Amino acid sequence: MSQLPSVSLRVPEDTNNDGQEPSPDSEGALHTSFHQLIQEQSSLVEASLELEMQARNGERVAVPDACAVTWLEPRQGRQHPSYPSTCLQILASMPSRTIGRSRGAIISQYYTRTVRLRCRSSRPPLQQLRHTARPSLRQHDLETDPATAKLEDKRTLLAKELLSLSPSQRSHMLLTVPLSLAEKCTLRQELSVQWNLKRLYVQRRASFSASRGFKHFPVLGCRGLWYRILSLLAAAQPWHYTLKQIGGRFGSSVLSYFLFLKNLLMFNIISFLILTVFVVAMQAAYPPASASPQPFTGLELLTGAGYFTHSLLYYGYYRNATLNEPCGSSPNGSTSPLTAPSLPYNMPLAYVFSVGVSFLLTCILLVYSMHCSFFESYRVGSSAGDLAVKVFCAWDFKVIQRRSVKLQCENICTQLKELLAEQRSRSRSRSLCRQLGHCTVLLLAWTLSLGTVLGCVVAVHYLSEHMHMVQQDHRAQDGGKWQQEAILLVLPFVVSLLNAVMPHIYNLLALWEKQDSPVARVYVAICRNLILKMVVLGLLCYQWLRRRVVCSTEECWETCVGQELYRFVVMDFIFTLLDTLFGELVWRLILEKKLKRKQKPEFDIARNVLELIYGQTLTWLGIVFAPLLPAMQMLKLLLLFYIKKTSLMQNCQSPRKPWQASHMSTVFITLLCFPFFLGAAIFISYTIWSVRPSETCGPFQGMETMYESGKTWVQVLEKSNPNITWFTWVHQHLVENTFPLFFVSGVLLAAIYFNIQVVRGQRKIIHLLKEQIDNEGEDKRFLIQTLHSVYEQRERRA
Amino acid sequence: MGGSASLLPRDLLGEYQELTFLSKQEILLAYKRFSELLPKEEREISCSTRVPKSQILTLPELRANPFQHQICRVFSTSEARDDSMSFEDFLDMLSVFSDSATLDIKSHYAFRIFDFDEDGVLDRNDLEKLVNCLTGQGEESRLNSTEMEQLIRNILEESDIDKDGTINLSEFQHVISRCPDFASSFKIVL
DSSP, rough: SSSSSSOOOOOOOOOSTOOOOOGGGHHHHHHHHHHHHHHHEEEEEHHHHHHHHHTTTTTOOOOOHHEEEEEETTTOOOOOOOOHHHHHHHTTHHHHHHHHTOHHHHHHHHHHHHHHHTTOOOOOOOOSSOOOSSSGGGOOOTOOGHHHHHGEEEEEEHHHHHTSOHHHHHHHHHHHHHOHHHHHHHHHHHHHHHHHHHHHTTOOOOOOOGGGGGOOHHHHHHHHHHHHHHHHHHHHSSSHHHHHHHHHHOOHOOOOOOOOHHHHHHHHHHHHHHHHIIIIHHHHHHOOOOOOOOOTTTTTHHOOOGGTTTTTTSSSGSSSEETOOOOOOSSOOTOTTTTOOOOOOEHHHHEEEEEEEHHHHHHHHHHHHOOOOHHHHHHTTTTTHHHEEEEEEEEOTTTTHHHHHHHHHHHHHHHHHHHHHHHHHHHHHOOOOHHHHHHHHHHHHHHHHHHHHHHHHHHHHHHHHHHHHHHHHHHHHHHOOOHHHHHHHHHHHHHHHHHHHHHHHHHHHHHHHSSSHHHHHHHHHHHHHHHHHHHHHHHHHHHHHTOOOSSSSSHHHHHHHHHHHHHHHHHHHHHHHHHHIIIIIIIIHHOOOOOOSOOOOOOOHHHHHHHHHHHHHHHHHHTTOTTTTHHHHHHHHHHHHHHHHHHHHHHHHHOSSSSOOHHHHHHHHHHIIIIIIIIHHHHHHHHHHHHHOOOOSSTTOOSSTTTTHHHHHHHHHHHHTOOOOHHHHHHIIIEEEEEEEHHHHHHHHHHHHHHHHHHHHHHHHHHHHHHHHHHHHHHHHHHHHHHHHHHHHHHHHH | OOHHHHSSHHHHHHHHHHHHSSSHHHHHHHHHHHHHHHOOGGGGGGOOOEEOOHHHHSHHHHTTTTTHHHHHHHHHOOOOOOOOOHHHHHHHHHHHHHHHHOOHHHHHHHHHHOTTOOSSOOOHHHHHHHHHHHHHHHHHTTHHHHHHHHHHHHHHHHHSOOSSSSHHHHHHHHHHOOOHHHHSSOOOOO
16 A cells, blocks of 8 residues: 555555456455555554454444443533544534535535536546545545635635536626625625626726726626616505515515405406406496486495496496497487597496406416415425424525514424424324224314214305295395395395304314324314305305396396395405404403403414405406406405404414415415315306396397307408408317317326326435435444544554 | 715715615615614714614514514624624625625625524524424413424435434525515515
8 A cells, every 4th residue: 555644535546456447346455555554653553443344244342332332322422521622623624514604615515516607517527536445535635626726826726616607607606605795895805806807808908996896797787777667666565564574574474465455456466457447447438228216325335236336337238239329220319419429338348358368367476376375385295204304494684573482482382382382293193992982083173073064054054044044035025225235135144154163163073083193183183164155155156157146227237246246245344353353452452351261362364265266256256247346446455454464463463383484475375266266167167158148238249158268259250351261260160179178187187197296206306315315324324433542543543 | 865965975975886785875774874873973984883782672673573682682793792893894784684685695684683592503402492483482482392302303305414413504595596475575674
């Protein structure tokens, strides 16, 4: 063996083997050579290492005490006082320990990254490397390794490498280096020095000072403009300060509710704009000469009937003619013959297309936000290991008020204790009796909740039938006005009451059920609430399509349905207000004054979000029948934001249950999309495609289906201009045919399958890499042990 | 804002904007808040003076934070090791805690904040101190020793991939990458 006997790692050059590369099979040979290396240092080490080798093979031997303790209990990790300080110093300068704190190490790491980025290959070609037997050392080129250079040299090296990158990559690299700002300024100066040298070398004369050199890069100029735009956008964001206040007091979980509300507002704004511009405003400009409206009493705001029946609010007001037709026979009494003729406007077509386009846009936006949300929150292999993630990511730095910080500490403590208790109970095997008991309780709870859902649905069904009969009787007898209005309001009242009361009952049920995991509790509560709302809404849709609506006008069933939906939306808002009032304000007063507890009521995020989703679904269901419903929903959401915020600040505290904000946001936006938006879209599609509109009112009088207006238009186009056959072909084969739908679904399914396979492959790779790291860890432990023993022997001898 | 903008030189503003994740508005706001921490006489030369730690900790964003001392220690570049911060250190801190900072940078600095004994790894003592910071100062809201033992054992089992009894930076970053909430909770906005 030829190399210098020193403990600093040097790969021994094996010159005795005729220039042939030692194969990985001769690992044993390399270990032995390393072994002999140590032997040259001290004679005693050999004996202890042989004993160590035997210990690794499983025999029980007497090894020196310190080594035994550390070898057999590697996870204790306590610093043994017997470890010599030089040894500890060497350990402390291991790369894995310095990368976080030493500037030099960071610069070297980024140097390597820059080189890799430049070469675009992670493995240097094998021919250029030293031939070593150990594959993991094959790529470790000791000569060009900057880890041994001085700090200034490392900086120069990094600066040189950065210059060879593209400007955007360079600025990104500068931005993401985890150095202090002063260091980055120095690095930047170094870069400009190198840049100047390079430019002088290329013999171009530029007259700028060193520190201003980069201002002339166009990408950095664009970046400045981009920053300016961004800062303007940031300042223009609505409710920016309010949301910061809420986050600062209650944390990200409660903030997610308000962000969801903001998103819903955006969706409504889009529907509102499309419908207003293309449908409502047009009809408002050309009002029909209809019957005189009924007098306005205040009750209309609640029932939507009376004065509002023949107004822009409902379907029945819109005409089935072309507006502003020149020389047309439509009774446009208000236009004088002197006004300039403008383009004719086909109202039925506009109506059906606006509804279609607003739904399409909402769908695209929903899918896009779902994609973004999913992208942020899904991680491969994230199911393994709860506690480490919980401990490292639990602290929300946004929370700044002292009381909220204290509350957050308590919450984290409770959640950790619960997780630990859950783990202990899981590891403890339960007796068969207890398991059976637990299963029975679960089964009973689910039967009860599904039973209540069924009960509610049957009750709503019979109530609506009953109300319909009462309405018929009342109209035949021509009863009082107030009674008539009261009849209209009964069904919405009962449905909203059920939606408000049942979630509290489910919460009580969950208390009795006592699920093990707190996360499961949240999911089960959401599930039950969801099933109730979905089934009730489904039943109502069915009733509406069967024309069993409690109505004030006989002729126009669409206006009736529109009015019914109006009443539902208004009732929903009233009940949300009442729920906030009683559930939060009154409950807090009771807790404080009567029960003298310091706790405030918790803000139940899941229940509130599901209420928002329910309200939004009502709007989507009603767009065809009442085009101004998105405007109402917008107003409602705005009011709700301020009311909920005030109530939150005064009366509530943040929830104690564990809440992964990004994960739950994804769940909520998926819920918004899948059962609710899809259901509304199916209902609307069925209405437009298959239901016969009423004969005497609305824009589709006399047609078979609402969609017929579109078909007629295409036929008219075809007749007027025979050259655009491609348009009719598109219409026939892509819109009327169901084949494209199946094709698109097929493509979507293929994409999903592909992604699943990619994720599976990534999981396998993660597993393999973990095994590899485990092996390297074993090597590390072996080397640390050897190091310890060497220094110990040295100290013993000294 | 007009007043403070004239005190911060324009090219410095541009340089800071390029080297940090903050926007111009945020840098100017930071400058304003930083000068308010200094006594009136020293406000002219805000860029080069150092603010003592006690003053920094009066900021409402840091006042009640259990990691306040660690944050000051990690971001301070003072040679006297007294955890005082200059304006550039303050900007550094805000940049790392800002909205647009990458997950890499955040996890890097989070590691340094959690490394209480500054030895480059998170060993048992660091983890114990971290959990105590998280659960608060009150006696009733601390974990007892059995629970602490169980917790630390679980954390090491889940995150210590090379099984050396400590968590180094790469292992920490691997754990953080599994938690999508980290970027939004590791945020301080002025």
